[in-house]
Amino acid sequence: MHPAIRALEGTLIVSCQAYPGEPMRDPRTMAQVAAAVEEGGASAVRAQGLEDIAQVKTAVTVPVIGIWKDGSEGVFITPTLAHCRAVIEAGADILALDGTLRERPDGLTFAETLRRIRDLTDIPVMADCDSEESALAAAEAGADIIGTTLAGYTGARPSTEGPDLELLSSLVAQLPGRAVVAEGRVHTTAQAAACREAGAFAVVVGTAITHPTSITRWFGAAVQGA
Numbered sequence: 001m002h003p004a005i006r007a008l009e010g011t012l013i014v015s016c017q018a019y020p021g022e023p024m025r026d027p028r029t030m031a032q033v034a035a036a037v038e039e040g041g042a043s044a045v046r047a048q049g050l051e052d053i054a055q056v057k058t059a060v061t062v063p064v065i066g067i068w069k070d071g072s073e074g075v076f077i078t079p080t081l082a083h084c085r086a087v088i089e090a091g092a093d094i095l096a097l098d099g100t101l102r103e104r105p106d107g108l109t110f111a112e113t114l115r116r117i118r119d120l121t122d123i124p125v126m127a128d129c130d131s132e133e134s135a136l137a138a139a140e141a142g143a144d145i146i147g148t149t150l151a152g153y154t155g156a157r158p159s160t161e162g163p164d165l166e167l168l169s170s171l172v173a174q175l176p177g178r179a180v181v182a183e184g185r186v187h188t189t190a191q192a193a194a195c196r197e198a199g200a201f202a203v204v205v206g207t208a209i210t211h212p213t214s215i216t217r218w219f220g221a222a223v224q225g226a
């Protein structure tokens with residue numbers, strides 16, 4: 001296992017993202033958020049977009065997992081080899097990309113994309129998967145981190161209330177010694193602990209830590225519903 005990945009075992013990774021048109025959508029803001037979660041003990045941060053990656057890199061000492069979301073439908077998380085190259089050039093320490101079996105805009109498979117990335121650099125790669133099939137294929141192709149990031153977002157798996165623990169447990173059992181990371185809908189500390197109990201190598205939390213609009217809505221609904 002890559003030493004940078006080994007260091008993440010048993011830790012919390014925090015995703016720092018703001019969405020198009022939102023008040024916090026500013027690379028400087030995301031860099032401050034990233035610095036704040038580092039102070040809280042995040043072992044790595046996940047940043048979206050080339051400017052955010054570059055700014056976040058200046059604000060933290062922990063590894064930056066870089067993605068580039070292009071669009072919001074189909075394959076949109078670092079969807080092509082060109083996006084991968086740009087994320088690497090922006091300074092990401094770990095490259096994350098769509099790890100599903102869906103057709104990609106440039107026609108390459110995940111495995112072909114990974115092979116081309118390996119020709120360029122040996123930085124670790126995280127596959128954002130949506131199912132058992134895609135995760136096993138990404139592992140076979142040599143991804144350093146297998147994430148459950150897209151489970152519940154592509155139709156391959158139902159969207160569970162919290163993290164997809166069934167998928168997580170199954171991957172942990174089938175991929176011993178590999179970094180199977182829980183990501184997606186981890187909204188409470190209990191759910192984060194449940195992911196570790198299910199064998200997650202590490203846990204990524206985004207919305208519940210770094211997206212105040214969503215968190216406010218959750219609390220607002222609780223207050224109004226009480």
Ligand SMILES: CC(=O)N[C@H](C=O)[C@@H](O)[C@H](O)[C@H](O)COP(=O)(O)O
Nearest residue numbers: 015149153184185186205206207208
């Ligand atoms: C499906 C998709 O586009 N997921 C994205 C991936 O980077 C982000 O929007 C999520 O916030 C991230 O995965 C963390 O998940 P959560 O915010 O649920 O803790």
